[in-house]
Amino acid sequence: MDYEETFALVEKMTTIHTLITVASIRQWYISQLDVKNVFLNGDL
Amino acid sequence: MAPLPSISHDSRYVCKLNKALYGLKQASRAWFEKLSIVISSLDFVSNSHDSALFIKCTDACRIILSLYVDDMIITGDDIDGILVLKTKLARRSEMKDLGYLRYFLGIEVAYSLKGYLLSQSKYVADILERARLTENKTVDTPIKVNARYSSSDGLPLIDPTLYRIIVGSLIYLTITRRDIPYAVHVVSQFVVSPTTVHWAAVLCILRYLRGTDFQSLLLSSTSSLDLRAYSDADHGSDPTDRKSVTGFCIFLGDSLISWKSKKQSIVSQSSTEAEYRAMTSTTKEIVWLRWLLADMRVFFSHPTPMYCDN
Numbered sequence: 001m002d003y004e005e006t007f008a009l010v011e012k013m014t015t016i017h018t019l020i021t022v023a024s025i026r027q028w029y030i031s032q033l034d035v036k037n038v039f040l041n042g043d044l
Numbered sequence: 045m046a047p048l049p050s051i052s053h054d055s056r057y058v059c060k061l062n063k064a065l066y067g068l069k070q071a072s073r074a075w076f077e078k079l080s081i082v083i084s085s086l087d088f089v090s091n092s093h094d095s096a097l098f099i100k101c102t103d104a105c106r107i108i109l110s111l112y113v114d115d116m117i118i119t120g121d122d123i124d125g126i127l128v129l130k131t132k133l134a135r136r137s138e139m140k141d142l143g144y145l146r147y148f149l150g151i152e153v154a155y156s157l158k159g160y161l162l163s164q165s166k167y168v169a170d171i172l173e174r175a176r177l178t179e180n181k182t183v184d185t186p187i188k189v190n191a192r193y194s195s196s197d198g199l200p201l202i203d204p205t206l207y208r209i210i211v212g213s214l215i216y217l218t219i220t221r222r223d224i225p226y227a228v229h230v231v232s233q234f235v236v237s238p239t240t241v242h243w244a245a246v247l248c249i250l251r252y253l254r255g256t257d258f259q260s261l262l263l264s265s266t267s268s269l270d271l272r273a274y275s276d277a278d279h280g281s282d283p284t285d286r287k288s289v290t291g292f293c294i295f296l297g298d299s300l301i302s303w304k305s306k307k308q309s310i311v312s313q314s315s316t317e318a319e320y321r322a323m324t325s326t327t328k329e330i331v332w333l334r335w336l337l338a339d340m341r342v343f344f345s346h347p348t349p350m351y352c353d354n
Binding site: 012013014015016017018019020021022023024025026027028029030031032033034035036 | 079094096097108110112114115116117118119120121123126130133137138139140141142143144145146148153159160162219261263264265266267269296297299300301302329333336337340342
C-alpha cells in the first residue's frame with residue numbers, strides 16, 4: 001500500500017463547458033450515468 | 045486502521061488493509077484507477093489534454109465520456125455506440141442511467157432551443173444560509189470599484205472557519221458565475237488570517253448574489269464554432285506586494301467556456317509587461333483549448349483572435 005499516492009484525476013471544468021457547448025451545437029444527446037458502490041470495488 | 049470495538053485483538057498488532065475503503069485518502073485514487081481500467085477495456089483512450097476525458101473513435105463517429113469521480117457524462121455522434129456502451133458498463137459495474145443531463149455536480153442543467161443553461165441557484169441559497177445572512181439587503185456589484193485590501197486591514201476574526209467555508213464555496217460557484225471570479229480571487233487571498241474588513245468584502249459578494257441568484261450560464265446551441273479570447277491586466281494593484289492581476293475570458297461562439305482572474309507570480313515593471321504576462325497566460329489556454337477541441341473534431345482553419353487592452 002502506497003500512502004503517498006493519493007492524487008486522483010478530476011476533469012477541468014473548462015473541459016465540461018467545452019464539451020457541453022460542442023454537443024449543444026452539434027445536436028448530440030448528452031446522457032448521464034451515476035456509478036454506485038463507489039469505494040467497495042477498488043484494490044489498493 | 046483501528047479495529048472495530050467488537051473485535052478482540054492484541055494491542056501490539058495492527059490491521060492490514062486489502063481493499064480501498066471509503067474515507068481513506070487513497071480511496072479516490074483507487075477508484076479512478078479502477079474505473080479507468082474498465083473504460084479503457086472498452087476501447088476508450090484517455091485524452092492527452094485532459095486525462096479524465098475518454099474518447100472512442102470509430103470510422104466516422106466518436107463517443108466522448110467525461111468522468112468526474114462517480115459522475116459520468118456521455119455524448120457523441122454515435123447513438124448506437126452509446127447504447128452499447130451503457131449496456132457494457134452496466135455489466136461491469138453497478139450503474140444508474142440518469143437519462144438526459146439534468147443535474148451534475150450540484151449544477152442544474154436546463155435545456156431549451158437556445159442551448160444549455162447551467163445554474164447553481166440552489167447552491168447560492170445554501171451558501172447564504174450557511175453564512176447566516178438574514179437581512180435582505182442587496183448590492184449591484186460584487187466588489188466596490190477600486191477597492192484595495194491588505195492583510196493588515198481590520199481586526200482578526202475570532203473564528204476564521206466560517207470565512208474559509210464560504211470562500212471555498214464561492215470558488216466552486218465560479219463554475220457558472222463568471223461575474224464573481226475577480227471578487228472571489230480577492231477575498232481568497234486572506235483565508236490564512238481573515239479580518240473583519242475581509243469578512244465585509246465577503247458579505248458584499250453574498251449580498252450581490254442574493255440579488256442575482258437567478259443568473260445562469262448559457263451554452264448556446266445556435267452559434268458558430270469560432271474561438272475568440274479577451275485578455276486584460278491591471279498594474280501593481282496590490283498595495284502590499286505590487287503584483288498585477290491577469291484576467292481573461294474565452295468564447296466558443298457565443299458561449300463563455302473559460303475564464304480566469306489570477307494574481308501574477310512576478311512583479312511587472314510596467315503596465316505593458318503586465319499586459320504581456322496576461323496575454324501569455326491567455327495564449328496558453330487558447331493553445332490547450334484548440335488541442336482539446338481538435339479531439340472533439342472541432343477544427344479551425346485560421347488563428348484564434350485575442351483582444352487585449354493596449
